[in-house]
Amino acid sequence: MEILHRENNSIFEKNSSPQRNRVEGIRPYPNDNNYVLKLGETSELVFILQLMLNSLSIYYNSPRIPVSGIFDTTLQKIVAEFQRINMIPVSGTVDRTTWQRLVEEYNETVNDSQ
Numbered sequence: 001m002e003i004l005h006r007e008n009n010s011i012f013e014k015n016s017s018p019q020r021n022r023v024e025g026i027r028p029y030p031n032d033n034n035y036v037l038k039l040g041e042t043s044e045l046v047f048i049l050q051l052m053l054n055s056l057s058i059y060y061n062s063p064r065i066p067v068s069g070i071f072d073t074t075l076q077k078i079v080a081e082f083q084r085i086n087m088i089p090v091s092g093t094v095d096r097t098t099w100q101r102l103v104e105e106y107n108e109t110v111n112d113s114q
Contacts, residue, residue: 037094041071049094052102053078055110060085 037045047069054064062081065074080092086101093100 033096035096037071037099039071039073039076041091042069044069044095047070049079049099049102052065052110053082053104056082056102059109061100086108102104 011072027046037043037049047067049071050065050067050069053062053075054067056062057064060082062078063074065078076092079094079098082088082102083090083098086105088098088101
């Protein structure tokens with residue numbers, strides 16, 4: 001197991017399996033209801049978003065993306081596809097509704113299969 005990032009007592013670990021990453025202790029979405037993760041943002045939440053989407057990629061048949069903490073156009077397209085599949089209004093940005101659905105999917109599929 002390789003530690004990828006450690007900040008504010010949050011630890012993100014790379015599973016020894018090359019197939020998926022595991023997120024330990026998913027942080028809740030910020031309390032600000034107007035907060036949106038969007039193109040160009042660089043943050044710990046984007047890093048977590050990328051890990052979760054990579055873990056779900058085998059279930060959604062979507063490409064794996066680099067885990068950099070940077071919200072780029074590739075991530076925007078994958079978020080939009082996730083929203084479309086889950087019948088969330090498609091914006092390519094991550095608001096509270098998208099984040100909550102992503103965490104639900106992650107917990108239902110990835111955590112249950114480990």
